[in-house]
Amino acid sequence: MFRSLKELSDQNEYIRKTAELLDLLISTQQRTIELTEENIQLKKSVESSRTEIESLKKAKEEFAMYDLIDVGDANSKVYQHRETEHQACPKCFEDGKIKTLQRSRFYLICKACNTHYNLVQGSVR
Numbered sequence: 001m002f003r004s005l006k007e008l009s010d011q012n013e014y015i016r017k018t019a020e021l022l023d024l025l026i027s028t029q030q031r032t033i034e035l036t037e038e039n040i041q042l043k044k045s046v047e048s049s050r051t052e053i054e055s056l057k058k059a060k061e062e063f064a065m066y067d068l069i070d071v072g073d074a075n076s077k078v079y080q081h082r083e084t085e086h087q088a089c090p091k092c093f094e095d096g097k098i099k100t101l102q103r104s105r106f107y108l109i110c111k112a113c114n115t116h117y118n119l120v121q122g123s124v125r
């Protein structure tokens, strides 16, 4: 039994269209996987930014607890904590680090950057 040319043509068209749809389905699935991976990366990035913002907020609050005070001559300004009254190195402070100064008889010394700040007796407790 022979199929008519019209039937064969319709069947070929059907097969061709089915193959096109399968290609489209596969590429859509691949794109979905790519977008899912991209979404995971973006969520990680947002989470890491949130953590960074939180730590910057905490650091900002911590830095706000210090006042710049005179402890000796013009070059001897240091940061002093409002509550605990310990002194912190202004040089390190500008670099975003709070480094407590060690006290000797005539100086306050930063062990982190080795800066000495002249100390007038009685200027700090």
Ligand SMILES: [Zn+2]
Residues within 6 Å of the ligand: 089, 090, 091, 092, 093, 099, 110, 111, 112, 113, 114, 115
């Ligand atoms: Zn320092």
